[in-house]
Amino acid sequence: MSSRRPRSWQSSSASRITEEQINDLVSKLQAVLPEARIRRSDRVSAAKVLQETCNYIRSLHREVDDLSERLSELLASTESSSAQAAIIRSLLM
């Protein structure tokens, strides 16, 4: 299976995406990461930022999975009227 991408237009548009633009986007991404909020150093390489991003997304996924398990257990164990009260309470907070 050969990838018949329209290489010509892609490379021309890729060349328009300068290194500077990529670094700019990467630094914006870095600002979102939790660690970077602590240390704002400009010397973090783009590869490191991408790596940190991957790790962060994986940890977020894991957290969501844990929360899902917890929620499913809680849902199974509480009865509906008290669950409704809890729901209203959580939305009010």
Place this chain on the structure above:
Amino acid sequence: MVRSGPCDGEGTADGCRWIEIWVFVDRFDRFGVAGDWNLAGYLKGFWWEGSSLRLGMTISNGDGDSAAKDGGRERKRKRRAEPSLVKWKTEGEQKTYSSKLIEALRRVRGSSAAGAASATTDHSRGRAVREAADRALAAAARGRTRWSRAILCGRTLKRRVLPRAGRPKPVGRARAAERSKPPALKTKARVLGRLVPGCRKLPLPSLLEEVSDYIAALEMQVRAMSAIAEALSAVGGAPSAALAEGPM
């Protein structure tokens, strides 16, 4: 997609907001939730009052603007602009998401109770919850990002998270000439693209946009689910409610 609900005729001051509210309810129905008009009414009251959070159907304050609604209206004007990350941090957006999620969770619980309770393990229930949460999150994104559309279309990407497999790099005939990105960066970008649903073949700039939005959305998801879990476990601690053994 837009339709009027049973309480039509109230709050005619600002038609836009009514429309937006019923769009959300309609989306619940799309996911198979039987229309619960009480809940819809509650949601309506909730939305309309914004941060003052009064229950019920009373719509007195035409002023209650939640950041999510304003953001939604703004975003309608500039369609091609990048999705704003700020919306994921607003309280209004989180509450929207919580409402959607709770409705989906009720449905999950209903279906798992109806089926054989012994057959559904904790893990499969957890997975059902996770999928409902992700679908609700994608719906909250209102289809403006690639990852949200990918989640809503199908969940095939999430199940198979390949560790390192994948096609080997294509023959670099013309690619060797184009060295705007070092290969290490490309590899990592590819891994990142696999983590975010629907973003495998994206060029780097779009990928980074999607990733930042996805991260912000995930953070909100974690916050919302933690809040719900806290509230539910607080109720579970109450002595009168906790020990109900019989099926509902």
